[in-house]
Amino acid sequence: MKALLTIALDAMGGDSAPRIVVRGANIARRRYPDVRFRLFGDERRIAPLLKRMPKLRRAIAIDHTEEVVTDDDKPSHALRQGKRSSMRLAINAVRDGEAEGVVSAGNTGALMAMAKFTLKTLPGIDRPAIAAVFPNYRSESVMLDLGANVECNADNLIQFAVMGSEFGRSVLGLENPSVGLLNVGTEEVKGHESVRQAAAILREDGAGIRYHGFVEGDDIAMGTVDVIVSDGFSGNIALKTIEGSVKLYSEFMRKAFKSSVSSRLGYLLARRSLNKMRARVDPRRYNGAMFLGLNGNVVKSHGSTDAFGFANAIGVAVDMAAHRFNEKITAQLDRGSLSMPVRTRAAAS
Amino acid sequence: MKALLTIALDAMGGDSAPRIVVRGANIARRRYPDVRFRLFGDERRIAPLLKRMPKLRRAIAIDHTEEVVTDDDKPSHALRQGKRSSMRLAINAVRDGEAEGVVSAGNTGALMAMAKFTLKTLPGIDRPAIAAVFPNYRSESVMLDLGANVECNADNLIQFAVMGSEFGRSVLGLENPSVGLLNVGTEEVKGHESVRQAAAILREDGAGIRYHGFVEGDDIAMGTVDVIVSDGFSGNIALKTIEGSVKLYSEFMRKAFKSSVSSRLGYLLARRSLNKMRARVDPRRYNGAMFLGLNGNVVKSHGSTDAFGFANAIGVAVDMAAHRFNEKITAQLDRGSLSMPVRTRAAAS
Secondary structure, eight states, X not given: OTTSEEEEEXXXXXTTTTHHHHHHHHHHHHHOTTEEEEEEEOHHHHGGGGTTOHHHHHHEEEEEOOBOOOTTSOHHHHHHHOTTBXXXXXXXXXXXXXXXXXXXXXXXXXXXXXXXXXXXXXXXXXXXXXXXEEEOSSSEEEEEOSSSOSSOOHHHHHHXXXXXXXXXXXXXXXXXXXXXXXXXXXXXXXXXXXXXXXXXXXXXXXXXXXXXXXXXXXXXXXXXXXXXXXXXXXXXXXXXXXXXXXXXXXXXXXXXXXXXXXXXXXXXXXXXXXXXXXXXXXTTTTOOEEEETBSSEEEEOOTTOOHHXXXXXXXXXXXXXXXXXXXXXXXXXXXXXXXXXXXXXXXXX | OTTSEEEEEETTOSTTTTHHHHHHHHHHHHHOTTEEEEEEEOHHHHGGGGTTOXXXXXXXXXXXXXXXXXXXXXXXXXXXXXXXXXXXXXXXXXXXXXOSEEEEOSOHHHHHXXXXXXXXXXXXXXXXXXXXXXXXXXXXXXXXXXXXXXXXOHHHHHHHHHHHHHHHHHTSOOSSOEEEEEOSOSSTTOSOHXXXXXXXXXXXXXXXXXXXXXXXXXXXXXXXXXXXXXOHHHHHHHHHHHHHHHHHHHHHHHHHXXXXXXXXXHHHHHHHHHHHHHHHHOTTTTOOXXXXXXXXXXXXXXTTOOHHHHHHHHHHHHHHHHTTHHHHHHHXXXXXXXXXXXXXXXXXX
């Protein structure tokens, strides 16, 4: 039994919970027959959804609770008042070794606060970061932080670089992932002090990181590097800007294809190829932001995703658990990257 | 003669100068028959390009200089050593009242440094900002700062809001443009201190600004507000991220259409509609970033644009001059927005 992976699911998080959580789990069950799920939430609402899913019923256990964290709850409030919430109990399962990862589509701030409090950060990591995988011209890359830390010093950025690099290696399967720092130009003098300081240290002492240099916003799509490191403010703005731009472009396309008889016909002829392309940039395919730097695998799904997107977020948690990402990070930090933050502090003072 | 507008052109700035500058001027001449151009640069390289453009020859004057600012020149070096450069002389023409605006596709940092030094900032504006117009789902919006100021305090952001709002009114022709502050969330508690402070002041005392609230990265494409105000670091990252995303999407599309016989045929049928759509997001159409807050109209063209793109950058300078944007900003600041920075400082201390 313990050879199987178990993923804890916050069944009540997200716009269409628990429906998309249950359906997402059903898709994930087919993809990962060796994974078991623990659904935390209101059994009276979950059970009816399982009626026609006998196979899923055998792959899951339900932990009943009536409390939920809402999207409007402040993280501090959720932390104090939500001790019996579906979100918190799902995280507790990871802390207690009953699950190898947790997925929630609920309140991001509350999830981060609870995960930090319950699981603690890895030794050598001051602050966890939110990371996600993005498609690019070449293949795909991972970017962090996407919003957990609005202000970041050089130490934080270097720790993000260490984590991103290890993620590239162990989860994306890259031999020697390249790392870039997101900035407003590629010259050494550009940007905030924190990003220049982090660059100076990474240039001098990579400690297992293949440091590429500064990268700019368009390098994300170009795939200039495998790992893009940013403070959480600019990273979040880049993330949302990508989402917005892709949506706008798709919408303009949709209108263009509808605008005449000949373009409608053209669409029908090109549809298969276009759908393949669309699948490549489908945000649901890249659903599942990872909280890196915690003693446990925590994945945040988009609140408005569907079952397919939620299943992909589950896949991210499975990947992180299967590749033992946290153990590798810890080993990496033990091997010497741990010395880096100390050296940064010296340089900063 | 003085009823005509004159635009000064740095003929030597940009990847394909002076060729695209001359050709761009030729396109702009047809669009704006009442505009005259002064081209600053190497006459021996400019004159041969004019051979087959008799009409353009009548609309321009050439101010010969052999000095140029290169893309590698540091702004401080360009400022000290480039006093006879094509860029500097073109800016001087605006200072001396010989031209109503200047356009350059050269080194951005050098252009900003020279423009600031030569033209000075408008009274009430501490720092000029780089602004550009973006297409969105609804129509278009203006965003600033796009990279002139890596660090911004609340004062700077409020001044950007005043300038952006006036730009929306006088150049985009909006009656009462809405203004949003770019942030990582819409709740009051989100973001840096500077953005929260600016928000508090704008909420309380709009001083002629219709303040919408915080906006996120995806609001740029959605067109949630007419004016997006950001610090130069995040603004630059958003700008480049949009460019990269649009390029990636177009490239994926191009590949999709080429991937089968039926999709090639589909493309041919839909081509007219697609081209119309593409024109709407064509970066050349939106070429021409404005330096707002200076005593003179300065427009920066993309260094790698073509003649069509350069002509559009000229169009931006013509628009700003024709709408007397700077006079309106000054009037607006005189009317009371000027008091705002003082109040911000009080709030900050």
